[in-house]
Amino acid sequence: MWHGEGYWLVRFLFQRALALIYLLAFLVAATQFRPLAGEDGLLPIDRYVEHATFRERPSLFYLVPSDRAIGLAAWSGVALSLLALVGAPYWLPDPYATPASMALWASMWLLYLSFVNAGQVFYGYGWESMLLETGFLAVFLGAGGVSPPFVVLLLLQWVLFRNMFGAGLIKLRGDECWRDLSCMEYHYETQPIPNPVSWFAHHRSKAFHRLETLGNHVVELAVPFLYFAPQPAAALAGAATIGFQGWLMVTGNFAWLNALTIVLAIATFSDGVLTAFLPITAPAAAPTPLYLEVLAIAVALLVVGLSVYPVKNMLSERQAMNSAFDPLHLVNTYGAFGSITRDRYELVIEGTTEEELTDDTEWRAYEFKGKPTDPEQRPRQVAPYHLRLDWQLWFAAMSPSPYRSPWFPRLLAKLLEGDDGVLGLLAENPFDEPPEHVRATRYRYRYTTPEERAETGRWWERERVGSYVQPMSLDEFEDRGPQRRRLR
Known part of the structure; x- marks a missing residue:
């Protein structure tokens, strides 16, 4: 042998x-x-x-x-x-x-x-x-x-x-x-x-x-x-x-x-x-x-x-x-990481219970089990368990357009419905009742330096890049149908 x-x-x-x-x-x-x-x-x-x-x-x-x-x-x-x-x-x-x-x-x-x-x-x-x-x-x-x-x-x-x-x-x-x-x-x-x-x-x-x-x-x-x-x-x-x-x-x-x-x-x-x-x-x-x-x-x-x-x-x-x-x-x-991204982008999904939106509207973020959202949240150890939604959100954030991720608008709609199955995939739902509006914003994240972390306690610093999905209500999702959304 x-x-x-x-x-x-x-x-x-x-x-x-x-x-x-x-x-x-x-x-x-x-x-x-x-x-x-x-x-x-x-x-x-x-x-x-x-x-x-x-x-x-x-x-x-x-x-x-x-x-x-x-x-x-x-x-x-x-x-x-x-x-x-x-x-x-x-x-x-x-x-x-x-x-x-x-x-x-x-x-x-x-x-x-x-x-x-x-x-x-x-x-x-x-x-x-x-x-x-x-x-x-x-x-x-x-x-x-x-x-x-x-x-x-x-x-x-x-x-x-x-x-x-x-x-x-x-x-x-x-x-x-x-x-x-x-x-x-x-x-x-x-x-x-x-x-x-x-x-x-x-x-x-x-x-x-x-x-x-x-x-x-x-x-x-x-x-x-x-x-x-x-x-x-x-x-x-x-x-x-x-x-x-x-x-x-x-x-x-x-x-x-x-x-x-x-x-x-x-x-x-x-x-x-x-x-x-x-x-x-x-x-x-x-x-x-x-x-x-x-x-x-x-x-x-x-x-x-x-x-x-x-x-x-x-x-x-x-x-x-x-x-x-x-x-x-x-x-x-097989193969992995044939290319390496130089910048990290993240999608931050937020909701509000306010029916009328103003510049003073309070938005609260949904927290996920693995992907970074809160800059002060220490990165988590989840592997070898597989967080499939979190992984797909990483891919989605690479593109400035949600059209490349056909499941993403449906995710927002389910958050507006308060869908128990989808909410179970999240780490934290900031709402007791479903929100009136949700939005998604694209950010560029970077690690804090040792000096910044010592001063602020943050693991990440982030910079807003642009709107990924503008504020939408459930009625707007339903009125516009599954194929056409006001997305950008």
Whole structure:
């Protein structure tokens, strides 16, 4: 074997860690999918049904587009994830453990595929495809006292390689700041959802930022080739990847992107390496069942065939990042931060209970769970949980026009209606009763300097850029219809 003998313990740890990621993903679906993309969501599920075919984007919700089905699927996914987390298939005797494991992991994969394909822009992230690709391969790892098919571990390393190497390539081909090593001078301030450590990381020296940018290139462009090397080189490459992803988790909120990459890196280890450094022992495993070996080889052939377009894309000068090339998201292309924004823009949404608007009207801001609004609010740690609305507000703020975010006017209308589902996505609703008017203003945010923060206690300073949506009442929204709004 390429990486040494024994992978029972590697599989055991990998499955528990992946089950935890699935659990988070299904909890997010249970609490957020319906107000975002349900029957009466910001992007209603009927919109998905009307604009896609089942063959293009297969989902259970194409067949049953209802909130009841969404809730049932999400909470079923939570229950199945808990079974996987506690290793339920391992409780069964060996002739039944592997089939039970395959059924469990296949069910989770099918359920989550339904959410990703029906979630529209709110599920358009690279880590959704990566979870599906990883989850599909997990179906064929087996369980109980038998050894996992080694070829499946190689396929997991192949996912990890494309994730890391693709990210490295798109950076070199993208923003010039990756080539002159200055990108990290902007990244911590302008990333989608900063966390409490981001402010401190931003204020490190230029020399520190250049060194970490260079380190980023080494870990993403050189280290991945060692995933396929003999031990202990493969494990050292995996450890470097885990350390790199751990730093990203400490300094930012990227949902479960970093956590899932760490889970994939487990496949670069062997039982011998793990037992040498951890106070655990691996049991003697029986040979992999023949039927599982045959299935694993068939999956490997499928992956090889489906890898053609992702590899062509990865090597192309016009490389696209985070794209799926098949409706089942079996083999995908990945990448992150091919370009870095230099300025941070935020949308501040405010409401008022006053019916007549004057220059003295009192406006109160809605607070979100992750994205910055109040300059005095310390950035929050939310990852690996995924705040989908907050992420989309970061994208929306990049453009001065709300027309590029068709869900945004509907968000404002639901705030005027006092919609419980949408309000549940917020951290704070400043109104006991729905407001009479709402508006959205676009600001440019920057971190305070250490001197400014010592003096004011603020984490941010902000400058008003312009109106994003002028004050609107619910009657005005209804009178103007869904297609034409007085927006600018």
